[in-house]
Amino acid sequence: MRTAVPEFPEARLQELADRYEAAVAAKRRRVWLGLAVLIAAAIAAGWMGDVNFGNFVENFWRFPAYFVSIAPKFSFSTAWVDLTEWLWGLPRWTQLLGDTLLIAYMGTLTGAICGFVLCFLASANLVRSRATVFVTRRVLELCRTVPEIVFALIFVLAFGLGPLPGVLAIAIHTTGALGKQFAEVVENIDNKPIEGVAASGGSWLQIVRFGAVPQVLSNFVSYALLRFEINVRGAAVMGFVGAGGIGQDLIEAVRKFYYTDVSAILLLIVVTVMLIDFITERVRHRLLGLEGSAA
């Protein structure tokens, strides 16, 4: 195959080359401008946030030193004794971790149920009244924008110390987060089943039950599992404000300089979080796979 490579006269070529140069230069200017703005913002933020490199350089050794000091002391001859000494609180910690998981579970379930109820009220394709949609959305927004640990702080004062404020705080935050995600799923569904149920005389509840729910359920479960994963992390620090779980022991160990306890508890938390991540990811993939094969 032959194609003629067009050869432009020098003047045209120069013009094209100039235009290319100009385009590249303009792009470069934009990039430099963006970088300048970014650096200016970083300097302003550094001033605002008390960034102190002197302090950082002076104290940085403490960071690795902290990890060295919390690391368990092992020697080969007494490895088993060292291990049991390091994990001396294992029965108590596993129980607390179990509590943390239960707090996350109960909070997620309660929040998912509330979010499930509210999401249909927040979907513009199911609710005619603009006011209902607007109010529900603002309520959900309030629930998810206030951080859960702030709710926990307030609830600890209202309900007393213990897991109850933790569960409630996670439930409220989950309601807000899942309600929004659920509503987005509901707004994207196929309209025909809804019209079908409406045409055969179904009430609003029947429209939701038979027209909307079957379309969205697997997506909902997948989102709820993802939220459970996030809530396990959240529940691990609930104890910082006295709302139950392993966080209580962790913050005590950090504050009282029980160094090896810190590393043991951190290790247990990290392993648990990874395990939960791994399991929920598997389940979610299977759910989404099922949905793919059904479609």
Added chain:
Amino acid sequence: MNSFSFESRAGIVERHPDLFRPDWWHRGKIAIGVGGAVALFLFGIVQLDIPFHRLSEGMVRLGEFVRLMLPPNPGSWAEVLKYLHALGETVSIAFLGTLGGALLALPVSLLAARNVVANWIVHLLTRRSLDTIRGVDTLIWALIWVGVVGLGPFAGILAVICSDFGTFGKLFSEAIEAADKNPAEGVRSSGGNHLHSVRFGLLPQVFPILLSQVLYYFESNTRSATIIGIVGAGGIGLQLAEQIRVLEWQKVSFLILLILMAVSAIDWISGKLRFAIIGNRAIS
């Protein structure tokens, strides 16, 4: 032609028996699932020793708190200035934390991406260490950094850098692995070395995605930066926790309103910015 009427349900049931036969296996699975979920919930109530009798008292007290919160009132103008300064600290923590985390994560994510560094040991080690860093909550990182550099927003910045480093490392490396490999091959075939192929074949493709992820996390970090003050790492969370502890409910509601407004403002700005720079790209 058989004539059927929708009036006689019995007739329809008779013609299509398999549509109306209850599917016991399916129902059983649902019953077991729901039953298990409820049982675990009840077990949780027993195990955690949740005092439900306190629920009603607590609700009453909560109602009292809400009544005391109204109307939101910061007290004085000096307080307002203090809170605005704290808010500025929070935004700075989120901004510098996200920026620092992203800058540190970029080289590491290249190491963790299978199509850049093909060595499986490097891949495994970087991935697992990123997972470990990510598994530790921002609040825990804040606790550690407060011990290193002392109280204040600087500790908060370092904490956000740490936890974002873990998150970005994973997200970036996944984006890099999903990139089209033809441009990189093109660079190699025209004589570039491995570094050239990464720089000119890979990075231009993934850069917009990375930028969009960073902007998205800036938004979500503004939320998490509002709370790390609870462990003493500066920002508006410090003020909030203090006012909750001394039961100054009107100040609490003012602070919460301030946080809500700031977060939605930043959501809006960064949404616009994301749209302007890279278009409406989905975050995965």
